[in-house]
Amino acid sequence: MDIVLSQKNARRAYMESRRSALHHPYLVDESGSKIGPLVSGHAVSVAETPDPLTEETGRLLGISSSNLQKLINVQEKRGTNTFSSADLAFYLNVTPRSASRILAKLAESGGAEVVGNAQSGPRGRPYKIYKVDYRKINSD
Numbered sequence: 001m002d003i004v005l006s007q008k009n010a011r012r013a014y015m016e017s018r019r020s021a022l023h024h025p026y027l028v029d030e031s032g033s034k035i036g037p038l039v040s041g042h043a044v045s046v047a048e049t050p051d052p053l054t055e056e057t058g059r060l061l062g063i064s065s066s067n068l069q070k071l072i073n074v075q076e077k078r079g080t081n082t083f084s085s086a087d088l089a090f091y092l093n094v095t096p097r098s099a100s101r102i103l104a105k106l107a108e109s110g111g112a113e114v115v116g117n118a119q120s121g122p123r124g125r126p127y128k129i130y131k132v133d134y135r136k137i138n139s140d
Helices: 003-019 052-061 065-078 085-092 096-108
Strands: 034-036 044-046 112-118 127-132
Touching (some): 052 065, 096 127
16 A cells, blocks of 8 residues: 555544544545444444445435445444444444434334333433334335
8 A cells, every 4th residue: 555545544534533522543444444433342344435225225315325334334243233322323423413313214214113212310301212124214
């Protein structure tokens, strides 16, 4: 790999880190795939160019193909397809509000369903737990 490509990848990794509120580190490999955040057990790898199905599904839902690809990778890595908006926000490196919107869009399209509610403490509003299956998305 040449020095120009190394600098480009380092810059992409740095910019991804700056997007995170806690500035978690990221890596960008020779193929341009982002890996991160590099926090114990939470790294997610995303290819620079998503596959056509992921790209089309993201476009239909109004979700970035990168976030959809991360969601798919997180499901595989965690071995579960249930998420709260806080879980999704952490893994996608987005705000909890953005994660809630993504889950709501998935639910509207049939790609997710609410399977329960949970509460983080004795006070406050309960939050929804979603079961995500992007393969069930209605393309209507």
